[in-house]
Amino acid sequence: MVENYDTDDTFLARWLGGTLSEEERLSFEKTDVYKQLRIINRESQLLEGPIIDVDAALKIVKQKINTKKQKPKVIRLWYAVTAAAIIIVSLSMFLNASKTYTTGIGEKMSVTLEDGSVIDLNANSSLSHKRFFWTANKEVNFTGEGYFTITKSKGFSVNTSKGKVEVLGTVFNIKDRTHFELKCYEGKINFVSNKTSPDSYILTKGMQIKIEDKEIKEDTFVEQRPDWKTGVSKFVEQPLSKVLEELTHIYPITFQMNTIDANRIFTGSFKHNNLNDALQTTLTPMGVTYQKASNGNVIILSE
Amino acid sequence: MIEKEPSICEEENYNQLFRKYYESVTKYIYYKCGSLEQAEDIVQNAFVKLWQLCATISFSKAKSYIYKACNNLFLNEVKHQKVVLKHQQTVVKKTNNESPEFLIEVDEFRSKLKNAINQLSVKEREVFLLSRVEQKTYKEIAEITGLTVKAIERRMSKALRELRDALGGEIRI
Known part of the structure; x- marks a missing residue:
């Protein structure tokens, strides 16, 4: 008779694992092989594995770690993270890069934007906009005084210190200095004040608003x-x-x-092309005498 | 949100893994190579590597990483030498060395048993000792070695047949 344990190559393992069928087990227990293996199994289970000192081993491992370079992978990972961050930041800086036009004292400049709009900057003024993909969101930032001739299109807007001017094909002048002045020369614009509760003003040709001491006044010109x-x-x-x-x-x-007394009222004008004329036409009629300091840039006023 | 696994780069977590697995994986390698010193060396190096790769290995994968790394180091480093297991038999049931079960003295039988285990091939020996000495189930051994339960059962059966061939003659029936 051929025994199971010879033909079935998992039989003996299943016997030890206790997964033989009752019938298989009973017939196997009658064999000599069973009697021998029972003792071999019992004796084998009396064997013990080596004694291992885990704490000592942990100390050794810590020493080995410290003698090698610490966490090289982590450092490399940080390099990668840093490099990725630099790329992302520089890319966004590249895409968000702005173009700025600035006029100094006494300078004037005419700027033509991508969509054909023309902005004439008066002295001491600044205009900036996104360098790339500006036409997707036609927004410009502005300080100083400028005369805007905007090509008819959607969504052009100007951010000023006092609020936002929204435009739909028009001509207007912004004066954003100590006092704010917005004049509409053609078409229609919408001014949204950036006060906490934004007010909105629609200006058409000949209308203006002035902001003095935070107070908004509407007027015509x-x-x-x-x-x-x-x-x-x-x-x-x-x-x-x-x-x-x-x-x-x-x-x-x-x-x-x-x-x-700087509050005295003046009516008149001065030209932009001659300092001496300008000083004379403004100060002399007001009864103010003036004197240039030695370096020529400081004008000393007196009654 | 998915709960984040503890990072192995935290020393506390690393130590926890070490205490949990060092002993069992060292025994496993020892049963393969037969030298405790060598086994400890292999396992310690694997743990050093685990620390170096701590950022790239998740906590739950650490166990299988350690076993795999140790096995690879064992295969690379150890030229299959004959194993000398130094098991201690602490359980002595009878003061008298005579036993009716054996045709020889108990001590002699036990020494022959160790010898026979040492003569097994690495594959069979590791399975046999993990099962009989470490009391691991076939399923656990399958996980450790990366084999199927069926394969473990085959190796176990083969080990038992070989041990019977070697020792059967010494047992009184």
Whole structure:
């Protein structure tokens, strides 16, 4: 008779594992092989494995780690993370890079944007916009004074310190200095103030808003284009302080006020092409005497 | 959100893994190579590597990584030498060395048993000792060695047949 344990190559293992069928087990237990293996199994289970000192081994491993370079993989991973971060940052900087146009004191500049809109910058002004994909979101940031001739299109807007001017094909002038002044010369614009509760003003041709001391005033005007475009600054019943501020934007000068009352009202104009003429036409009628300091840039005022 | 696994790079977690697996994996390698010193060396090097790769191995994969790494190191380093197992038999049931079961003295039988185990091939010996000495189930051994339960059962059966061939003659029936 051929025994199971000879033909079935997992039989003996299943016997030890206790997974033989009752019938298989009973017939196997009658054999001599069973009697021998029972003893071999019992004796084998009396054997013991080696004694291992885990704590000592852990100490040895820590020593081995410290003699080798620490965590080289982690460092390499950090290199990769850093490199990826640099790429992402520089890419976003590249894509977010802005183009800025700035005029200094007395300078004027005309900027033509990608969509054909033209912005004339008055002195001491700055215009910036995204360098790439600007047409996807036609937004420009602006400070100073500028005359905007915007090609008819959707979504052009100008961010100023006082709020946002939203445009739909139009011509307007922004003056964002100590005081804010927005004049619409053609078409229609929407001004959204950036005060905490934004007010919205729609301006059409001949309408203007002024912001003085946070107060927004609506008004009308008649001129066809801003005076500064013709190289003149005009004032109608404006405080002297405004006139002086305007002078410092056009000419590289500062004023030493002393005891001068800057609130006196001025009506008149000055030209942008001659400092001496400008000083004379503004200060002399007001009864203010002036004197250039030795370096020529400081104008000392007195009654 | 998926709960994050503990990082092996944290020393605390690493130590935990070490204490959990060092002993059993060292025994496993010892049963293969027969030299405790060599086995400890292999396992320690695998644990050093685990630390170096701590950022790339997840906590739950650490066990299988350690077993695999040790096995690879064993295959690379050990030229299959004959094994000298130094098992201690602490359980002595009878003070008298005579036993009616054996045709020889108990001590002599036990020494022959060790010898016969040492003569087994590596494949059979590791399975036999993990099963009989470490009391691991066939399923656990299959996980450790990366084989199927069926293959483990075959190796175990073969080991038993060979041990019977070697020792059967010494047992009184």
